[in-house]
Amino acid sequence: MVLREIYARSILSKSQVFDYVVNPYIGCQHNCVYCYARFMRRFTRHKEPWGEFVDVKINALALLKHEIDKRPPGRVWVSGECDPYQPLETTYELTRRSLEILIQYGWPITVQTKSPLVLRDIDLLRRNDKVEVGLSVTTADDGVRKLFEPGTPPIKGRIEALEELRLANIRTYAMIAPMLPGAERLADQLNGKVDYVLVDRMNYHYGDWVYRKHHLEYAMSHDFFFSKGKELASAFTEQGIECRVLF
Numbered sequence: 312m313v314l315r316e317i318y319a320r321s322i323l324s325k326s327q328v329f330d331y332v333v334n335p336y337i338g339c340q341h342n343c344v345y346c347y348a349r350f351m352r353r354f355t356r357h358k359e360p361w362g363e364f365v366d367v368k369i370n371a372l373a374l375l376k377h378e379i380d381k382r383p384p385g386r387v388w389v390s391g392e393c394d395p396y397q398p399l400e401t402t403y404e405l406t407r408r409s410l411e412i413l414i415q416y417g418w419p420i421t422v423q424t425k426s427p428l429v430l431r432d433i434d435l436l437r438r439n440d441k442v443e444v445g446l447s448v449t450t451a452d453d454g455v456r457k458l459f460e461p462g463t464p465p466i467k468g469r470i471e472a473l474e475e476l477r478l479a480n481i482r483t484y485a486m487i488a489p490m491l492p493g494a495e496r497l498a499d500q501l502n503g504k505v506d507y508v509l510v511d512r513m514n515y516h517y518g519d520w521v522y523r524k525h526h527l528e529y530a531m532s533h534d535f536f537f538s539k540g541k542e543l544a545s546a547f548t549e550q551g552i553e554c555r556v557l558f
């Protein structure tokens with residue numbers, strides 16, 4: 312793993328999903344084979360494969376303090392491209408300290424991660440009722456998780472994290488995206504642990520070779536996404552959980 316400490320030019324960027332996005336890290340130790348953010352490698356001058364480098368924006372906090380005073384308030388996505396709670400966050404704490412600033416200003420925040428490390432910041436997150444936290448949970452099968460997301464924490468811990476966040480009165484959502492084989496079993500496991508669910512199909516085919524190598528081609532088909540997406544949506548609706556299918 313190659314780590315570089317860099318000075319970024321800005322940190323509070325406009326986003327097409329929310330008003331703003333904050334990415335303290337470029338690169339991701341979670342190393343998902345389907346990751347769409349791997350296109351960013353081109354802009355970093357890294358020769359290492361995706362998953363084997365991270366640029367750490369060590370001036371992120373100074374930039375955020377400067378930029379937040381100049382912008383109108385809006386919802387901030389933490390983070391849009393690279394996981395804000397990847398393992399090196401335990402050392403740098405740039406996500407935590409960015410959240411401290413955003414919460415001090417009372418801005419709405421949407422946190423999105425694959426890591427239960429977010430629980431470390433529960434004290435902070437519960438101070439603002441405009442915070443929501445989403446965990447990406449792509450399958451109920453931890454064997455499948457290891458094939459597609461080799462650097463990520465186990466599924467069980469992510470589901471337990473959602474439960475703990477919700478018990479702390481923080482709004483939670485599960486991002487079942489991309490739907491991987493075994494995703495259909497998530498409705499039972501997430502019952503009572505989330506306020507809403509987002510479901511999406513695989514849109515980026517960087518991970519095709521993993522499907523082929525493990526004879527999982529059926530799970531790349533339109534039939535798989537449409538039938539399993541429909542099953543998930545009706546199971547969540549029956550539980551009274553809002554479910555948005557994004558395809």
Ligand code: SF4
Nearest residue numbers: 339341342343346393
């Ligand atoms: S956790 Fe997200 S950003 Fe990190 S490799 Fe996986 S998909 Fe990409």
